[in-house]
Amino acid sequence: MATAGQVIRCRAAVAWALGKPLSVEEVEVAPPKAGEVRIKIVATGICHTDDHILKGSLPNVEFPVIPGHEGAGIVESIGEGVTSVKPGDKVIPLTIPQCGECSFFEPQNLLPDKTSRFSCKGKQIHHFLWISTFAEYTVVPEYAVAKIDTAAPLDKVCLFGCGFSTGYGAAINTAKVKPGSSCAVFGLGGVGLSVVMGCKAAGASRIIAVDINKDKFAKAKELGATDCINPRDFKKPIQEVLTEMTGQGVDYSFEAIGLADTMIAALASCNMSTGVFVMVGELDSGSEISIDPMLLLTGRTWKGTVLGGWKMRECIPKLVSSYLEKKFNSDSLITHTLPFAKVNEGFELLRAGKSIRTVLLF
Numbered sequence: 634m635a636t637a638g639q640v641i642r643c644r645a646a647v648a649w650a651l652g653k654p655l656s657v658e659e660v661e662v663a664p665p666k667a668g669e670v671r672i673k674i675v676a677t678g679i680c681h682t683d684d685h686i687l688k689g690s691l692p693n694v695e696f697p698v699i700p701g702h703e704g705a706g707i708v709e710s711i712g713e714g715v716t717s718v719k720p721g722d723k724v725i726p727l728t729i730p731q732c733g734e735c736s737f738f739e740p741q742n743l744l745p746d747k748t749s750r751f752s753c754k755g756k757q758i759h760h761f762l763w764i765s766t767f768a769e770y771t772v773v774p775e776y777a778v779a780k781i782d783t784a785a786p787l788d789k790v791c792l793f794g795c796g797f798s799t800g801y802g803a804a805i806n807t808a809k810v811k812p813g814s815s816c817a818v819f820g821l822g823g824v825g826l827s828v829v830m831g832c833k834a835a836g837a838s839r840i841i842a843v844d845i846n847k848d849k850f851a852k853a854k855e856l857g858a859t860d861c862i863n864p865r866d867f868k869k870p871i872q873e874v875l876t877e878m879t880g881q882g883v884d885y886s887f888e889a890i891g892l893a894d895t896m897i898a899a900l901a902s903c904n905m906s907t908g909v910f911v912m913v914g915e916l917d918s919g920s921e922i923s924i925d926p927m928l929l930l931t932g933r934t935w936k937g938t939v940l941g942g943w944k945m946r947e948c949i950p951k952l953v954s955s956y957l958e959k960k961f962n963s964d965s966l967i968t969h970t971l972p973f974a975k976v977n978e979g980f981e982l983l984r985a986g987k988s989i990r991t992v993l994l995f
């Protein structure tokens with residue numbers, strides 16, 4: 634493309650400091666170095682984790698930073714030695730890279746050579762999880778890119794970069810929900826509703842959806858929840874309500890909110906000897922949870938999931954193919970589509986509980 638090898642000036646949402654709203658700025662994006670790919674982001678979802686960045690509740694984030702991690706786009710240019718993608722390919726950038734060589738995480742505030750490709754007003758801007766999808770162009774390592782089917786609608790499959798894959802994978806990969814089982818899902822945002830979809834796809838016969846915002850219930854039912862309950866409608870603790878509803882507690886419980894109390898309630902809601910609880914929500918960095926040890930001693934299992942436990946580079950293209958074969962309807966998570974300039978409006982909708990997923994279009 635004509636821009637290959639050149640610095641591109643484009644729009645990006647910059648978080649200059651903790652607690653400040655995002656500011657849409659003109660940024661400079663340097664060309665990709667060896668082993669890197671520059672992507673023109675077409676669409677990006679807003680995930681609650683992006684809000685955690687702005688509030689400072691996520692560890693290892695350095696300001697100023699360009700957030701965003703649920704994007705899809707088209708390769709603009711490639712650095713030396715890149716072989717798995719070429720300009721024009723449709724791709725999803727990955728927050729969990731799969732290099733095939735190692736299995737540990739490294740800091741992702743700067744690219745692997747410890748420099749940034751972003752600058753604005755003469756200042757270096759940090760990357761977020763290497764992928765910073767709130768930028769019209771972003772540079773990522775080749776092993777943090779998944780090439781997807783050319784037929785994929787980028788304004789829909791961007792959710793596969795995080796929310797949908799996380800929730801669906803939490804049920805399928807992490808919990809390994811069995812047919813005929815019972816499940817409870819705490820928190821019905823984009824992630825929790827994707828857990829509901831995963832439980833249904835795995836053949837669960839009872840899926841109890843739990844949220845304090847009853848406006849989420851209609852969509853939860855549409856996606857497979859058999860019951861929807863609001864903890865505020867009961868005097869007794871919600872774990873007791875769930876245990877009474879199911880006899881001995883659910884087989885699998887999931888927390889997709891990010892609060893200690895609801896994690897403990899979800900753990901206590903599953904069967905005391907065989908239940909599996911999957912922690913999906915992110916607690917504030919540095920926080921700790923204390924629990925009654927009896928909750929685990931009797932035999933319950935506490936698991937956690939990052940991005941739904943997929944090997945992302947291999948599995949995201951397969952998920953996109955399943956989407957194109959209409960094996961699930963992740964489109965129904967998208968309640969709002971806004972032009973990129975309205976990024977802060979998208980965050981307001983999320984905080985007010987009015988949206989499931991907002992997709993921003995460049």
Ligand code: PAD
Nearest residue numbers: 681682820821822823824844845889890891914915939940
């Ligand atoms: P969201 O804000 O869209 O949804 C959260 C839902 O929880 C909303 O429907 C709320 O009404 C509901 N809720 C809030 N408080 C309570 C409560 N006390 N009891 C019951 N329901 C409540 O967020 P999201 O779906 O984008 O993300 C959910 C969490 O998952 C969040 O903590 C995010 O950071 C985390 C996440 N984790 C991963 C991962 O890899 N583990 C990936 C993506 C997101």
Ligand code: ZN
Nearest residue numbers: 680682795796
């Ligand atoms: Zn996310």
